[in-house]
Amino acid sequence: xxxxxxxxxxxxxxxxxxxxxxxxxxxxxxxxxxxxxxxxxxxxxxxxxxxxxxxxxxxxxxxxxxxxxxxxxxxxxx
Numbered sequence: 222x223x224x225x226x227x228x229x230x231x232x233x234x235x236x237x238x239x240x241x242x243x244x245x246x247x248x249x250x251x252x253x254x255x256x257x258x259x260x261x262x263x264x265x266x267x268x269x270x271x272x273x274x275x276x277x278x279x280x281x282x283x284x285x286x287x288x289x290x291x292x293x294x295x296x297x298x299x
Contacts, residue, residue, distance in 0.1 A: 232275045236260060239278035252281055 236256055243253040259274035286294075 232271060232278075233260070235282070236271075236274050236278040239281040243281055252277060256281075 236259075240253045240256050243250040243256075256274045256277050259270040259277070262270035263274065
C-alpha cells in the first residue's frame with residue numbers, strides 16, 4: 222500500500238480520481254456528473270464550485286464499511 226506523504230494534493234486531480242472511481246462503480250452515477258459540472262463552473266470563474274466539488278470528492282473517496290462489516294460489528298455489541 223502506498224504510504225501517505227506530506228506533499229499537498231492537487232484538488233483537481235483528487236476530483237478527477239473521485240469521478241473516475243464513481244464512474245467505474247456505476248456509469249450512471251449522479252455524483253460523477255455533479256463533480257464534472259462543478260469543475261466546469263470552476264473553469265468559468267466560480268471559485269466556490271471547486272470547494273464543493275472537493276468536498277464531494279473526499280466523501281466519495283472515503284472508504285465505506287460493507288454491509289457485512291456493519292452487521293458483524295452490531296452482532297458483536299449484543
